[in-house]
Amino acid sequence: MTYDTLLAELSAALSRGEVEPADIEKLLRRRRAGSERPDVPSVLRAAGALVCFAGAALLYGIGFGSYPVLAQEVTPFLFPAVALGAAVLLHRAGRPVWEVELAGMAGYVALGSASVTSAVVTGAGPGAGIVASLAITAVVLVLHAAVRIVRLTGWGLSASLVAFTGCSADAAGILNGSTVPWWLGVQGVLAIAAGAILVRRSHPGAEAAWRSGAVLGVAAAIAGMAHSGFGHVGPWHVLLTAVVAACLIGAARFDMGGLMWVGALSSIVWLGALAVVVGQSGGWAVGVILFGLGLVGLATVIARRRGQAAMRPAL
Numbered sequence: 001m002t003y004d005t006l007l008a009e010l011s012a013a014l015s016r017g018e019v020e021p022a023d024i025e026k027l028l029r030r031r032r033a034g035s036e037r038p039d040v041p042s043v044l045r046a047a048g049a050l051v052c053f054a055g056a057a058l059l060y061g062i063g064f065g066s067y068p069v070l071a072q073e074v075t076p077f078l079f080p081a082v083a084l085g086a087a088v089l090l091h092r093a094g095r096p097v098w099e100v101e102l103a104g105m106a107g108y109v110a111l112g113s114a115s116v117t118s119a120v121v122t123g124a125g126p127g128a129g130i131v132a133s134l135a136i137t138a139v140v141l142v143l144h145a146a147v148r149i150v151r152l153t154g155w156g157l158s159a160s161l162v163a164f165t166g167c168s169a170d171a172a173g174i175l176n177g178s179t180v181p182w183w184l185g186v187q188g189v190l191a192i193a194a195g196a197i198l199v200r201r202s203h204p205g206a207e208a209a210w211r212s213g214a215v216l217g218v219a220a221a222i223a224g225m226a227h228s229g230f231g232h233v234g235p236w237h238v239l240l241t242a243v244v245a246a247c248l249i250g251a252a253r254f255d256m257g258g259l260m261w262v263g264a265l266s267s268i269v270w271l272g273a274l275a276v277v278v279g280q281s282g283g284w285a286v287g288v289i290l291f292g293l294g295l296v297g298l299a300t301v302i303a304r305r306r307g308q309a310a311m312r313p314a315l
Contacts, residue, residue: 072117088143090103104152126171129166136160137157140156158216162187195207217239241270246263
């Protein structure tokens with residue numbers, strides 16, 4: 001079959017609704033991901049660069065107390081400048097996306113650490129935190145314009161916007177032990193709503209929003225448990241359970257690998273929280289087992305449906 005014939009049949013199938021555009025986009029994403037998988041030399045090279053970067057930061061930190069105050073305020077920002085600059089250079093050199101993303105994430109972590117260090121040195125309050133979070137948001141947007149990696153931008157924007165709202169709430173005097181969980185939860189709901197809007201327009205954007213919403217949901221549940229106590233089941237345990245289940249179901253339904261990893265890590269947190277409650281109670285232990293069996297059954301149903309869809313002729 002020639003390419004022209006195949007393209008004509010595919011176009012006709014799309015017009016008739018027999019093939020969904022999302023299925024083609026999913027296939028293309030998998031092909032692109034497969035072509036950019038890291039090999040052993042590149043992983044070792046990246047690990048070596050990160051170790052050198054961390055070693056330089058440790059060497060810098062050893063003598064930090066002896067630096068002049070102005071140097072303590074300014075020089076921490078050299079590290080994020082180096083990492084973010086490396087991300088841009090790697091992108092321009094045509095390096096794989098994962099290398100650019102790794103350098104960018106290291107830069108964001110360094111930028112957040114530098115901002116906290118500078119704030120501690122100067123004794124800055126929440127007002128300075130608001131300015132810093134807005135500045136970090138601008139940095140994230142500039143880097144996005146340079147490298148166009150939605151996942152990297154999603155993490156950067158999520159962290160900077162959460163910092164902005166947190167500093168704003170702190171400045172307004174409404175942030176305390178009882179309000180922190182609700183503050184995180186509301187932001188998680190907004191992120192989920194943003195993902196629902198983006199899911200038909202931008203799959204990577206929706207994944208970034210839902211991933212951030214899940215992390216905020218887990219953080220809200222942990223903060224709520226810390227305030228109300230870990231020793232008994234409450235609404236925050238229910239929220240954590242819902243977040244874990246939603247992550248795993250959403251990852252399978254919309255083919256979102258990043259959301260799957262968030263769900264897997266959240267399930268570890270969920271097990272830890274339930275372990276405190278279970279104690280010597282056999283009933284709760286059985287409940288945990290039944291929940292795990294439910295997840296296994298759900299995975300089986302999803303796998304079976306996918307297999308039937310793959311066997312069904314598309315054209």
